[in-house]
Amino acid sequence: MKNEGLFNYLLRLADTNLILGHRLSEWCGHAPYLEEDIAMANIALDMIGQANALFQYAAKTEAKGRTEDDLAYMRNEREFVNTLLSEQPNGDFAMTIVRQFLSDVFDFHFYESLKSSKDEMLSALAVKGHKEVTYHLRHTTAWMERLGDGTEESHSRLQKALNELWCYTDDLFELNEGDKRLVKEGIAVDPASIQNAWIKTVDDVLAKAKLVKPAGVWQQKGSREGIHSEHLGFLLAEMQHLHRAYPQAQW
Amino acid sequence: MDTNQLEQNFDAKLARNESIEPKDWMPDNYRKHLIRQISQHAHSEIVGMLPEGNWITRAPSLRRKMVLLAKVQDEGGHGLYLYSAAETLNISREELIDQLLTGKAKYSSIFNYPSLTWADIGAIGWLVDGAAIMNQVMLQRTSYGPYARAMVRICKEESFHQRQGYEIMTVLAKGTAEQKAMAQDALNRWWWPSLMMFGPPDEKSPNTANAIKWKIKRETNDELRQKFVNQTFPQADIIGLKLPDPDLKWNESKGGFDFGTPNWEEFYNIIAGNGPCNKARISARTKAHNEGAWVREAANAYAEKKKAVLA
Amino acid sequence: MAQDNQGMLWEVFIQTKPGQPHRHCGSVHGHDRELALQNARDVYTRRNEGTNLWVVPSNLIVASSPEDIGPFFEPANDKVYRHPTFYTIPEGITHM
Ligand SMILES: [Fe+2]
Numbered sequence: 001m002k003n004e005g006l007f008n009y010l011l012r013l014a015d016t017n018l019i020l021g022h023r024l025s026e027w028c029g030h031a032p033y034l035e036e037d038i039a040m041a042n043i044a045l046d047m048i049g050q051a052n053a054l055f056q057y058a059a060k061t062e063a064k065g066r067t068e069d070d071l072a073y074m075r076n077e078r079e080f081v082n083t084l085l086s087e088q089p090n091g092d093f094a095m096t097i098v099r100q101f102l103s104d105v106f107d108f109h110f111y112e113s114l115k116s117s118k119d120e121m122l123s124a125l126a127v128k129g130h131k132e133v134t135y136h137l138r139h140t141t142a143w144m145e146r147l148g149d150g151t152e153e154s155h156s157r158l159q160k161a162l163n164e165l166w167c168y169t170d171d172l173f174e175l176n177e178g179d180k181r182l183v184k185e186g187i188a189v190d191p192a193s194i195q196n197a198w199i200k201t202v203d204d205v206l207a208k209a210k211l212v213k214p215a216g217v218w219q220q221k222g223s224r225e226g227i228h229s230e231h232l233g234f235l236l237a238e239m240q241h242l243h244r245a246y247p248q249a250q251w
Numbered sequence: 252m253d254t255n256q257l258e259q260n261f262d263a264k265l266a267r268n269e270s271i272e273p274k275d276w277m278p279d280n281y282r283k284h285l286i287r288q289i290s291q292h293a294h295s296e297i298v299g300m301l302p303e304g305n306w307i308t309r310a311p312s313l314r315r316k317m318v319l320l321a322k323v324q325d326e327g328g329h330g331l332y333l334y335s336a337a338e339t340l341n342i343s344r345e346e347l348i349d350q351l352l353t354g355k356a357k358y359s360s361i362f363n364y365p366s367l368t369w370a371d372i373g374a375i376g377w378l379v380d381g382a383a384i385m386n387q388v389m390l391q392r393t394s395y396g397p398y399a400r401a402m403v404r405i406c407k408e409e410s411f412h413q414r415q416g417y418e419i420m421t422v423l424a425k426g427t428a429e430q431k432a433m434a435q436d437a438l439n440r441w442w443w444p445s446l447m448m449f450g451p452p453d454e455k456s457p458n459t460a461n462a463i464k465w466k467i468k469r470e471t472n473d474e475l476r477q478k479f480v481n482q483t484f485p486q487a488d489i490i491g492l493k494l495p496d497p498d499l500k501w502n503e504s505k506g507g508f509d510f511g512t513p514n515w516e517e518f519y520n521i522i523a524g525n526g527p528c529n530k531a532r533i534s535a536r537t538k539a540h541n542e543g544a545w546v547r548e549a550a551n552a553y554a555e556k557k558k559a560v561l562a
Numbered sequence: 563m564a565q566d567n568q569g570m571l572w573e574v575f576i577q578t579k580p581g582q583p584h585r586h587c588g589s590v591h592g593h594d595r596e597l598a599l600q601n602a603r604d605v606y607t608r609r610n611e612g613t614n615l616w617v618v619p620s621n622l623i624v625a626s627s628p629e630d631i632g633p634f635f636e637p638a639n640d641k642v643y644r645h646p647t648f649y650t651i652p653e654g655i656t657h658m
């Protein structure tokens with residue numbers, strides 16, 4: 001396939017948005033208070049919307065007659081290339097906020113850079129994504145500060161979440177051979193180029209939240225090649241089962 | 252002014268169809284009735300998020316997933332607007348939530364039925380939101396200002412809820428044989444509970460008389476129920492689904508349908524806590540409330556520390 | 563456990579187009595100013611309704627009372643000379 005590299009790159013972005021949006025949507029009806037329920041659904045809707053657009057573009061790029069739903073609902077565990085961070089379970093509100101925050105910081109710098117992609121469609125999606133994530137980051141930053149500097153309990157929960165999720169942060173920056181070619185062509189973002197910015201933003205917020213950055217943590221990797229934690233299989237089983245149970249059906 | 256005079260002024264205002272505002276004098280029973288009705292309504296929106304929320308993670312397409320999430324989110328917003336309206340009557344959100352979780356306050360019995368298949372999401376949007384909208388359209392003209400204004404906002408947002416449900420049913424009814432059966436099954440299960448949503452028959456509804464007198468409600472339970480049956484029959488018919496009522500037939504003389512009697516014994520039992528999902532619903536709300544307590548405490552502690560309010 | 567605390571009540575005012583006045587649209591809870599503002603955004607601008615938001619603590623709003631209607635507002639009833647229609651101008655005069 002001519003555009004296999006781009007197709008594969010789009011799946012990385014689409015899968016991550018879908019899986020993280022899906023995780024957030026699990027909160028709907030169960031958040032700490034009503035306003036936050038609505039806030040989390042807004043973020044989830046932005047992310048699933050972004051996934052939808054990326055899958056459509058991927059389907060078009062592939063040009064094999066598959067649709068966005070085929071890509072979301074008919075691929076298996078090893079074909080999904082979302083980040084390890086995005087698939088981690090919601091846990092308590094601290095886990096959800098740390099997961100979202102770390103991911104928002106990445107997306108914030110990532111979209112900023114992707115805006116100048118030579119691929120017009122990607123660049124347009126980045127402009128939209130950057131506006132959205134700027135707000136998401138403002139929201140998660142507010143919670144990082146409040147939970148980090150709130151009560152003893154909230155502080156320790158947040159620190160614990162940070163310690164547990166830190167091993168998935170290097171995985172955010174992974175890229176494969178196809179991605180590297182796209183970087184050279186000015187289409188994809190070189191994750192290494194935004195790593196310092198990511199570290200700085202994260203450090204600033206951790207300081208305000210009075211959190212200690214985990215050090216010397218062995219990093220889990222592999223999502224770029226479809227190697228996941230066990231959580232993804234269950235998520236996909238739930239998400240895809242209805243669609244797959246009636247293969248001939250329209251919805 | 253003595254109470255008599257105040258009461259006369261209040262009645263005169265109602266007679267002129269002027270709205271009653273939070274600081275206006277109002278009879279104690281009017282206030283109590285409102286708190287009961289508005290909070291019950293708010294709780295229904297919040298508990299109502301649960302049966303539909305169940306299917307967000309399983310929605311069969313990306314489009315359906317987004318629509319359902321946006322829809323359930325809206326219901327949360329409705330709960331929020333209504334809690335705020337109740338708060339103007341001098342009761343706090345904390346108290347209102349406590350009343351729900353301790354079983355002191357009721358919510359619509361319909362949300363104690365389980366949502367078993369995807370078609371239930373269609374049936375809920377079409378029938379449950381449809382019935383709710385009928386009630387809410389009337390309540391836009393309710394006598395208490397903050398309640399009426401919340402309703403105006405809610406009705407605007409509701410406009411897509413029923414449509415998305417009906418669209419789901421339409422697609423299923425025109426789909427494979429299995430899908431059509433799924434749609435009919437959901438209609439069979441949700442039809443009678445939807446009719447019960449309007450409340451008991453007028454002669455057995457203890458609060459209706461006052462609600463009408465105070466112009467809180469402007470149509471009775473039975474009037475609204477009749478309207479709902481009349482409007483729903485053709486909607487079912489056009490997509491080839493059948494309302495599960497052998498007694499349903501057109502009555503030329505009243506210009507509406509005659510229809511069977513819902514199982515009121517089941518209705519009262521569900522209200523008494525014996526529905527299939529009563530316990531699950533309240534325990535889900537209690538869990539969210541308890542597990543969120545440390546978050547709310549943290550936000551409060553942070554605000555105290557930073558004196559961020561009006562610093 | 564400390565007493566439940568759902569956050570303060572805030573009144574939300576929304577500007578729907580640049581240049582338009584802010585209008586009251588409802589209330590939200592929030593434990594501090596930033597959360598209140600974010601909550602107002604998340605609750606009240608989901609349908610493209612806004613270009614600007616104010617949030618004001620509900621308890622800081624000073625309101626007149628129903629009893630004030632007479633003394634506050636009725637004295638304005640007879641000041642007809644404040645309205646342009648009170649004045650007679652010759653026919654054919656425009657732009658005034
Ligand atoms: Fe609603």
Ligand SMILES: [Fe+2]
Nearest residue numbers: 326380409412
């Ligand atoms: Fe609704």
